[in-house]
Amino acid sequence: MNIDFINPFLQSMSNVIATMASIESVQGEVSLKLDDVAHGDVTGLIGMVGEKTKGSLAISFKKEVILDITSRMLGETITEINDDVLDCVGEITNMVTGGAKNLLAEKGFDFDLATPVVINGESHDVVHKFKGNKITIPFSTEYGDFFVEICFEDIK
Numbered sequence: 001m002n003i004d005f006i007n008p009f010l011q012s013m014s015n016v017i018a019t020m021a022s023i024e025s026v027q028g029e030v031s032l033k034l035d036d037v038a039h040g041d042v043t044g045l046i047g048m049v050g051e052k053t054k055g056s057l058a059i060s061f062k063k064e065v066i067l068d069i070t071s072r073m074l075g076e077t078i079t080e081i082n083d084d085v086l087d088c089v090g091e092i093t094n095m096v097t098g099g100a101k102n103l104l105a106e107k108g109f110d111f112d113l114a115t116p117v118v119i120n121g122e123s124h125d126v127v128h129k130f131k132g133n134k135i136t137i138p139f140s141t142e143y144g145d146f147f148v149e150i151c152f153e154d155i156k
Helices: 003-021 063-074 083-105
Strands: 031-033 042-050 054-061 111-113 117-120 134-141 144-152
Touching (some): 003 063, 003 144, 083 111, 083 117
Antiparallel strands (some): 042 111
């Protein structure tokens, strides 16, 4: 998978968290993911299909960090994963993918977005429905960790 194709998703992820929740994140090293088990407790998953490629993006949050992000975005203290948290994960997934879509359009890649699905629970699976390598990128914050997974079929 081409790093020039991945970077817009990572840039968009950092930008959304910094803008919407005033949280700075530090990106870890990119690695190949060999299983379907989520690294977090709540995951947003969205599919993307275009003429040149198709794939999916998942953002998986540890409980502590998504509670803090949701609290900051809503301006109220959230202490448990509830419908507001699940909605927030879906919205973050949309915003990150939309931001990356805009950046990739400048490079000649255009794709349509599906509606995100939010998965909740310890040790849940994230199944990317496209053929291709899955990569994962950890992000750390002072409030906890989250993980971006990207899976794209070969880019044409």
